[in-house]
Amino acid sequence: MADPSLDVLIVGAGFGGMYMLIKARSLGLKALAIESAPSVGGTWYHNRYPGARVDIQSLEYSFSFDEALQQEWRWTERYASQPELLRYANHVADRFALRDSIRLETRLAGATWDEDERRWVATSDEGERWSARFLVMASGPLSAPNTPNFEGLDHFAGTTHHTADWPHEAVDFGGQRVGVIGTGSSGVQAIPEIARQARSLTVFQRTAAYAVPSHNGPLDAAWEARVKADYAGFRARNRLMRTGFGCELPPHMVSALAVSPEERESRFEERWAYGGFALLGTFYDIMLDLRANEFAAEFVRAKIRATVHNAQTARRLSPTQPIGCKRLCVDSGGYYETFNRSNVQLVDLNEAPLERITPRGVFADGREHELDVLVLATGFDAVTGTLMRTKLQGRDGLSIQEKWRPGALNYLGLAVAGFPNMFNIAGAGSTSAFTSVIQSIEHHVNWICECIAWLDTQRLTTIEATVHAEADWMAHVQAMAEQTVFLSCNSWYMGANVPGKPRLFMPLTGGFPAYVERCAQVATNGYEGFRVS
Numbered sequence: 156m157a158d159p160s161l162d163v164l165i166v167g168a169g170f171g172g173m174y175m176l177i178k179a180r181s182l183g184l185k186a187l188a189i190e191s192a193p194s195v196g197g198t199w200y201h202n203r204y205p206g207a208r209v210d211i212q213s214l215e216y217s218f219s220f221d222e223a224l225q226q227e228w229r230w231t232e233r234y235a236s237q238p239e240l241l242r243y244a245n246h247v248a249d250r251f252a253l254r255d256s257i258r259l260e261t262r263l264a265g266a267t268w269d270e271d272e273r274r275w276v277a278t279s280d281e282g283e284r285w286s287a288r289f290l291v292m293a294s295g296p297l298s299a300p301n302t303p304n305f306e307g308l309d310h311f312a313g314t315t316h317h318t319a320d321w322p323h324e325a326v327d328f329g330g331q332r333v334g335v336i337g338t339g340s341s342g343v344q345a346i347p348e349i350a351r352q353a354r355s356l357t358v359f360q361r362t363a364a365y366a367v368p369s370h371n372g373p374l375d376a377a378w379e380a381r382v383k384a385d386y387a388g389f390r391a392r393n394r395l396m397r398t399g400f401g402c403e404l405p406p407h408m409v410s411a412l413a414v415s416p417e418e419r420e421s422r423f424e425e426r427w428a429y430g431g432f433a434l435l436g437t438f439y440d441i442m443l444d445l446r447a448n449e450f451a452a453e454f455v456r457a458k459i460r461a462t463v464h465n466a467q468t469a470r471r472l473s474p475t476q477p478i479g480c481k482r483l484c485v486d487s488g489g490y491y492e493t494f495n496r497s498n499v500q501l502v503d504l505n506e507a508p509l510e511r512i513t514p515r516g517v518f519a520d521g522r523e524h525e526l527d528v529l530v531l532a533t534g535f536d537a538v539t540g541t542l543m544r545t546k547l548q549g550r551d552g553l554s555i556q557e558k559w560r561p562g563a564l565n566y567l568g569l570a571v572a573g574f575p576n577m578f579n580i581a582g583a584g585s586t587s588a589f590t591s592v593i594q595s596i597e598h599h600v601n602w603i604c605e606c607i608a609w610l611d612t613q614r615l616t617t618i619e620a621t622v623h624a625e626a627d628w629m630a631h632v633q634a635m636a637e638q639t640v641f642l643s644c645n646s647w648y649m650g651a652n653v654p655g656k657p658r659l660f661m662p663l664t665g666g667f668p669a670y671v672e673r674c675a676q677v678a679t680n681g682y683e684g685f686r687v688s
């Protein structure tokens with residue numbers, strides 16, 4: 156029997172689900188969050204591979220909605236590690252007394268829109284049922300692990316781990332022959348740590364990664380005090396940044412093409428010394444113009460050549476795609492230096508494709524690489540993966556799989572035509588992938604809750620994006636992407652890492668402030684582009 160009294164069913168108890176719960180409760184709504192994992196924390200519960208840590212500074216990658224919370228929490232490092240982020244998530248759950256409204260180890264199997272009742276009827280994979288006015292998908296932009304269909308993978312006789320589904324007990328690589336497939340953000344973080352422990356490490360690389368140093372270390376107490384003296388102001392300044400973070404070193408509003416080679420080099424060096432994503436803001440046009448981008452790309456390639464002793468390895472580690480086109484990797488472990496170790500070898504799968512996994516290892520490069528442990532750092536079915544793995548049925552029995560066959564159609568990144576009263580947090584069509592995601596989560600949740608409050612004051616029960624507004628929004632997302640370098644490579648931003656996934660650029664470029672303003676305008680104009688009843 157479905158519980159008829161739920162106002163909001165929230166799927167996921169990562170930062171998105173937890174903040175949605177806090178806000179929904181503050182509106183007096185009866186809300187429940189269901190979470191398939193046995194813990195809150197989302198990303199930071201699942202991704203516990205060695206080296207896992209945030210790539211945006213923790214003073215910026217954290218909740219801003221509660222002044223006491225942001226004042227009392229003390230990060231120990233400039234870029235927090237996974238265990239610390241998980242502690243933070245648990246602290247939030249306790250501090251805001253969320254646990255009694257979170258059902259752990261409960262996976263949403265499906266949800267169907269009941270047009271007569273104007274409610275969602277949801278079912279867990281254990282057969283539990285709920286009925287809710289609103290369904291909020293906080294199931295995570297990067298939470299559906301992608302495991303490539305390598306021939307023979309099931310027959311590998313050693314141990315296999317996916318970075319996004321890492322065991323909870325410590326994994327001891329001592330004396331082991333380890334292979335890592337994948338050199339995106341997770342691979343770049345894990346590889347140096349594994350190399351320090353393993354007898355041998357073989358890295359199987361399809362696309363070379365740009366990795367910039369984070370210069371991580373203990374959080375500077377003086378900086379922390381300065382930020383905390385006016386945390387609200389710091390957050391407000393960040394909200395004005397295109398990325399929603401980085402206000403202390405904003406992009407330099409000069410073209411990379413307009414300066415002398417000497418000035419270009421010295422400005423790149425300054426940003427390299429600062430660390431992290433700041434490098435992409437050395438000049439305003441790095442992500443807009445391929446010629447400007449190439450200067451930044453070549454700067455990093457020169458760093459690789461200067462770091463990696465073996466010239467052939469350095470060449471193989473040097474990316475050819477535009478920098479930042481795939482998510483830039485922020486390195487705290489000494490990624491490129493790792494390839495100078497005698498126990499580490501690189502296999503370039505472009506020169507010698509991975510043919511199959513054998514019981515004893517990986518057959519690539521014309522030979523079998525014998526392994527005891529295989530680590531899949533193969534990323535995610537990003538942005539749409541969790542929804543596409545769920546049986547969601549909107550109006551007239553329309554399934555999300557059918558709806559999204561051509562790509563993740565949406566309006567404002569928040570809503571999907573044909574799926575009334577369903578909202579998506581940090582999903583396709585929003586800027587979240589290019590921001591500090593917690594900042595985006597706060598914006599999404601605030602917008603959704605204001606929308607629900609508005610419906611209630613208007614005595615309305617349903618809200619649904621129109622097909623027309625959705626089409627316009629999709630055109631806008633594509634047009635914005637065309638003004639950048641993002642379409643020049645095969646990235647998860649466009650679904651290219653998952654065979655058969657539609658190639659449609661999913662996140663919105665163009666900056667967080669413009670996006671926030673557009674969402675606000677829509678609300679001010681009586682939820683323009685939505686049909687309400």
Ligand SMILES: Cc1cc2nc3c(=O)[nH]c(=O)nc-3n(C[C@H](O)[C@H](O)[C@H](O)COP(=O)(O)OP(=O)(O)OC[C@H]3O[C@@H](n4cnc5c(N)ncnc54)[C@H](O)[C@@H]3O)c2cc1C
Pocket residue numbers: 166167168169170171172189190191192196197198199200202207208209210211216261262263264293294295296297298341541545580581590591592593596
């Ligand atoms: C390794 C890694 C590092 C990252 N680093 C950064 C960073 O430095 N900066 C940044 O801005 N972003 C980063 N991200 C992105 C990160 O996902 C977001 O920052 C943020 O954690 C997203 O929070 P969320 O609550 O939206 O999703 P998640 O944290 O992914 O939580 C979603 C939850 O939903 C649950 N769920 C999914 N489907 C179902 C279902 N059907 N039923 C029940 N529960 C379900 C999942 O188990 C998960 O716990 C990183 C992601 C990864 C994977």
